[in-house]
Amino acid sequence: MWRRVNPLSPWISSFKSSIVKQQVSKSKIWETFTTGIPLQEEGGTLSECRTPFITFVLGGPGSGKGTQCEKIVETFGFKHLSAGDLLRREIVSHSQYGSMILNTIREGRIVPSEVTIKLIQREIEASDNDKILIDGFPRTEENRIAFEQIIGTEPDVVLFFDCPEEEMVKRVLSRNQGRIDDNIDTMKKRLKVFTALCLPVIDYYADKGKLHKIRAVGTVDEVFEQVRPIFTPYEESEQLISLGE
Ligand code: ADP
Ligand code: C5P
Ligand code: MG
Numbered sequence: 001m002w003r004r005v006n007p008l009s010p011w012i013s014s015f016k017s018s019i020v021k022q023q024v025s026k027s028k029i030w031e032t033f034t035t036g037i038p039l040q041e042e043g044g045t046l047s048e049c050r051t052p053f054i055t056f057v058l059g060g061p062g063s064g065k066g067t068q069c070e071k072i073v074e075t076f077g078f079k080h081l082s083a084g085d086l087l088r089r090e091i092v093s094h095s096q097y098g099s100m101i102l103n104t105i106r107e108g109r110i111v112p113s114e115v116t117i118k119l120i121q122r123e124i125e126a127s128d129n130d131k132i133l134i135d136g137f138p139r140t141e142e143n144r145i146a147f148e149q150i151i152g153t154e155p156d157v158v159l160f161f162d163c164p165e166e167e168m169v170k171r172v173l174s175r176n177q178g179r180i181d182d183n184i185d186t187m188k189k190r191l192k193v194f195t196a197l198c199l200p201v202i203d204y205y206a207d208k209g210k211l212h213k214i215r216a217v218g219t220v221d222e223v224f225e226q227v228r229p230i231f232t233p234y235e236e237s238e239q240l241i242s243l244g245e
Pocket of ligand 3: 065066082084136
């Protein structure tokens with residue numbers, strides 16, 4: 001029921017101009033990456049189509065984004081796309097960008113938007129889920145603007161997990177997943193990048209009224225209890241629609 005694509009579904013953004021679900025061949029869609037220009041139909045206007053309900057998940061390194069995304073997936077049935085995980089997957093698959101991505105992550109810097117968005121778009125297109133969580137993206141204003149230009153849409157909801165730096169450092173240094181960037185030197189750089197480049201993105205969405213700021217301290221369940229009410233109204237609307245009310 002949750003994954004159903006219902007034209008009346010509250011999880012589906014209203015009819016927007018977008019290339020995400022356009023009925024065109026994939027090869028044509030890929031052309032948009034090389035040009036950076038949204039795909040246009042012959043008449044010159046973007047086609048009207050439905051796009052998924054997109055949630056951006058922001059917060060500093062170790063603020064608990066991935067952990068909370070797992071809870072959102074379990075509870076609300078979203079598809080979870082972690083930009084960091086997609087980039088790490090490129091490294092191990094020895095893609096053409098692998099060594100550039102590895103060096104960038106090791107230094108705590110940000111991978112060029114075109115590369116990251118290409119990975120995200122590939123996943124959105126491969127999924128039939130109408131609710132997408134994009135975790136760790138956009139990290140910069142450049143990421144944000146490029147997403148809007150290439151994908152042609154904005155997020156419906158933006159979550160910001162607000163966590164004190166000391167807590168983020170403690171969590172990252174005990175994460176123990178063998179990550180090349182989970183060390184004190186890289187962590188210091190990541191925190192600087194977060195403050196300089198990601199906070200402006202957070203401010204941007206606050207100004208647009210899309211930001212939900214969550215205090216990311218306490219147990220995982222306590223933090224999730226702040227997240228739950230953000231999505232519950234959409235779920236309730238979906239249930240009413242299903243009942244034909
Ligand atoms: P992010 O994706 O934001 O970098 P993670 O979800 O990977 O953060 O969490 C970083 C580390 O902190 C993980 O080891 C995770 O188990 C732990 N963690 C996540 N949320 C909490 C929390 N509320 N309290 C304590 N530890 C947490
Ligand atoms: O989100 P996560 O902690 O997994 O990201 C790890 C690293 O991946 C970041 O520090 C950054 O180097 C890179 N990254 C990026 N652009 C993004 C997301 C992550 O360059 N949008
Ligand atoms: Mg993460």
